[in-house]
Amino acid sequence: MSDTEELLVEAGRLAAELDAADPPTLLDVRWRLIGPPGRDDYAAGHLPGAVFVDLDTALCGPPGPAGRHPLPDPAALQAALRAAGVRAGHPVVVYDGGDGMAAARAWWTLRWAGHRPVRLLSGGYPAWLAAGLPTSTDAPIPVAGDVVVAPGALPVLDATAAARLAAGGDGVLLDVRAAPRYRGEHEPIDPVAGHVPGAVNLPAPEYVTEGRFPAAEVLRDRFAAVGVADGAAVGAYCGSGVTAAQAVLALHLAGRPDAALYVGSWSNWVADPDRPVARS
Secondary structure, three states: OOHHHHHEEOHHHHHHHHOOOOOOEEEEOOOOOOOOOHHHHHHHOEOOOOEEOOHHHHHOOOOEOOEOOOOOOHHHHHHHHHHOOOOOOOOEEEEOOOOOHHHHHHHHHHHHOOOOOEEEEOOHHHHHHHOOOOOEOOOOOOOOOOOOOOOOOOOEEOHHHHHHHHHHOOEEEEEOOOHHHHHOOOOOOOOOOOEOOOOEEOOHHHOOEOOEOOOHHHHHHHHHHOOOOOOOEEEEEOOOOOHHHHHHHHHHHOOOOOOEEEOOHHHHHOOOOOOOOEOO
């Protein structure tokens, strides 16, 4: 199986897998930063057999100084995943409303928790609809899973490590927010505008379009253009660690499974007024 096939699945192939005797566990993680909750979208229609899992409350910890979407408590995450039917060693597919951000954070969280067989539906729910595949409004009650959360299977950065990576010259810290937010010209969410000193800006639309990634060689070239070199450390952050999880997925597709996520991201960085802020 190729790296892409291990990380992503197209709608047609997923449909065939769902018709098998023991289909993958299907998690609907539709989410919006601002607007109606994703559960409303799920209730209106979802992939048959999918279970809704809330990004904010099930896959992340409560917001606070650690950030708006910090790491979840391992025991709480294990309970949420078991309630959704996630079984130890059994394949999981996650999907969202199409931009791939919430699904990527769900993918990252399961991988970080030690559950490796998890893929993202390329193009999300819109891709499923575009393929003419069936939907459902039934909310299944899954058989409880037995997954065991073993945190730490993917690398993470805290603020100190992020600062060191950005300033050390031996790697690259990617800021994947929109350029005006990076430059400190506009900050619609967090209380302080700017970026981590030394971080390099690579806005998400430059490596993913509507939840779909280009070929691995295109991704490698795009990351290399902003200084991501073979063998050198690389990490990513955004506002709260959701969009940056998608960057980590893109880096995996580009052959960098060692890419680290600064989970707290900018919302954690600015929680400490003593941390320096760059604007340019």
